[in-house]
Amino acid sequence: MKPMTFTLRSEPEERLDLSDLTPDRLGGMSAAEIAGLRIGTSRIPATVGDVFKITGTDAANIVFAGGSARFDFVGAEMKTGRIRVDGDVGARAGRRMAGGTLVIEGKAGLQAGSGLKNGRIEINGDAGEGVGGPMAGEIHGMTGGLIIVRGKAGHRPGERMRRGIIALLKGCGDYAGLNMVAGTIVVTGRTGHYPGHLMKRGSLLLDRRPADLSPTFMDCGRVDIAFPVLFDRYLMEEKILDRPLLGAKPFRFGGDTAVLGKGEIMFARG
Numbered sequence: 001m002k003p004m005t006f007t008l009r010s011e012p013e014e015r016l017d018l019s020d021l022t023p024d025r026l027g028g029m030s031a032a033e034i035a036g037l038r039i040g041t042s043r044i045p046a047t048v049g050d051v052f053k054i055t056g057t058d059a060a061n062i063v064f065a066g067g068s069a070r071f072d073f074v075g076a077e078m079k080t081g082r083i084r085v086d087g088d089v090g091a092r093a094g095r096r097m098a099g100g101t102l103v104i105e106g107k108a109g110l111q112a113g114s115g116l117k118n119g120r121i122e123i124n125g126d127a128g129e130g131v132g133g134p135m136a137g138e139i140h141g142m143t144g145g146l147i148i149v150r151g152k153a154g155h156r157p158g159e160r161m162r163r164g165i166i167a168l169l170k171g172c173g174d175y176a177g178l179n180m181v182a183g184t185i186v187v188t189g190r191t192g193h194y195p196g197h198l199m200k201r202g203s204l205l206l207d208r209r210p211a212d213l214s215p216t217f218m219d220c221g222r223v224d225i226a227f228p229v230l231f232d233r234y235l236m237e238e239k240i241l242d243r244p245l246l247g248a249k250p251f252r253f254g255g256d257t258a259v260l261g262k263g264e265i266m267f268a269r270g
Contacts, residue, residue, distance in 0.1 A: 169240075
């Protein structure tokens with residue numbers, strides 16, 4: 001079967017909520033039923049058929065041929081299958097995903113992977129603020145899964161993160177891992193101000209010494225433990241990186257001692 005493909009007719013005139021267009025929700029629906037789904041957010045909302053031409057029948061493998069910064073909630077709460085977007089997306093792509101794979105060939109707006117539970121999100125362009133973070137009023141950000149941003153990420157990636165892995169391959173803004181509870185954030189490239197600020201547990205793994213670190217982190221010098229080598233192997237096996245990030249004996253800072261203080265920042269070179 002051919003992938004179910006949604007070809008964008010023209011740039012949408014309103015923001016779209018695409019949370020209904022996931023493999024687990026579209027399975028068993030006819031093309032006419034799918035075309036009638038409301039995805040617009042204005043007073044007279046647009047339907048799928050107004051915005052997209054629909055071809056293909058394999059709802060487990062969805063393609064958006066053409067993207068837009070007005071595509072919000074792409075892949076939200078999906079549990080299985082695969083979605084690929086040939087372009088940009090708007091806010092909260094992959095929000096509360098519980099499984100499956102979401103690939104975004106362009107850029108993503110704010111809070112991509114917000115509240116992610118499981119699954120894999122790959123963003124080949126830049127991402128906005130709050131990757132993997134919580135929405136207002138939520139206690140935790142992502143609680144599992146993997147997010148890869150091959151471009152640069154904005155401020156506060158991994159805020160209140162509890163589990164899972166975020167890999168940011170061209171650097172990020174300020175406050176990476178803000179209020180982290182646990183989990184792992186990988187950053188290659190420049191990290192902004194105060195990474196790990198108020199982190200309780202978890203790991204920030206960098207390819208260089210952070211330029212502006214909170215004074216409540218403790219310098220632990222070089223460490224000789226198994227974890228860095230094992231995690232380097234994981235990153236290469238998952239094709240996230242093509243070379244080791246940390247090496248056998250990285251530098252380590254412990255903290256943030258302003259709170260619980262059981263987190264760590266490791267980096268390959270000073």
